[in-house]
Amino acid sequence: MRMLAFLPLLLAACPSWTPLRQTAQCPEGYVPIDRARGEFDGRAISAGGVVIAIRTRKNEQEASTEFWTQVITKELTELQGYTVRSSKELHGGRAILFSAPQERMTSYYVALFVKSTFVITVEIAGPQAEVERDLPRLEAYIGTLKLS
């Protein structure tokens, strides 16, 4: 049996992989949205309307961080109309900040952490001013998850 089969168990066993399910696991000022695991590993929201979410995907191609960065950037900019505002290294991964199409005051941020067999994304989105204000502490929070 491949390691992938154990992935859900591994994820469940490690507290840092199931954040955003209880208020105590959320960044300060955020509360969980999804109590049960669904599309997201965890998702939380602030009173200001900023959402932070974590998802885990299979990296069947065993592609690199650079590869997925390019794919995500292409998808969001060329196909969905987002605009890249900044891109940087973050805690061993890659973080990209976008402006949303049509919604000029909305920011979308995705941090990407690539393992050989899976990819973890941390997405943050909300009103631009709120995202800009919260981003430093949310990035610090991401650091505490030790995703890389």
Place this chain on the structure above:
Amino acid sequence: MRWSILLPLFLEACVAMPEEAPPRGATDLAPLESVAAAPRDPESMGNQARSSRDEKGAASAGPAQAPAGIATPPEGDRLVIYSGSLCLQVAEPEVAQKSIQALTKEMGGWIQVLDGLRLTVRIPARRFDDAFESLLALGQVIDRRVTGSDVTDEFHDLRLRLENSEKVRLRLSAILEQAKNVQDALAVEKELARLTEEIERLKGALARMQDRISYSTIAIELRRSLPSRPSATGLPFPWVRQLGLRSLFHFENQP
């Protein structure tokens, strides 16, 4: 008449320290009609403290004897020069350019620079916020900056130096009338000429500063947004397509 008679006046004219000036409003200066170099919005004169970006139009009502054209803000108000810059991504820059021109006119401002996709507009300070917000709505904001420069002390210093110089000039004129010989008259006239030049320079500096206070400057850079490509060029990674706002903001209890 000897040079020693003029010396105290020369020194006063040269130094013209603010401490020597009478209290604001107690001056007997001639009106300075030439101060206004740019179109003026009477409501914004002296209201540049914008301590709140509010509408304190009454701030321009300085002391009754203040020089005309030089607004005297109430004590405690600050004089701030606001300027902003923004970079917008728009589908049709030409359309956005026309919108900016119309907006500027509507706000009571004017276009200072129009250079391809770069524009600089001047907007009455009291409408800076409204104008900036309206400009942001014209496209996707790539970058935006707003700065405020407090020039209260500099403004008052210039104004007091001008008042002092005007006073000294009046006194020199009186001395000139009493000159008993050509040599004395020439000496006084020479100093009067220098002082007049200094007064004009100070008036110009004040006018420029007041213009910058009364009218905020906004620099705009327009960028043409690239057209979206058809989704046929998408890559075969379904999970990547789930990224974005739509799924992130989908809540199960939504209708």
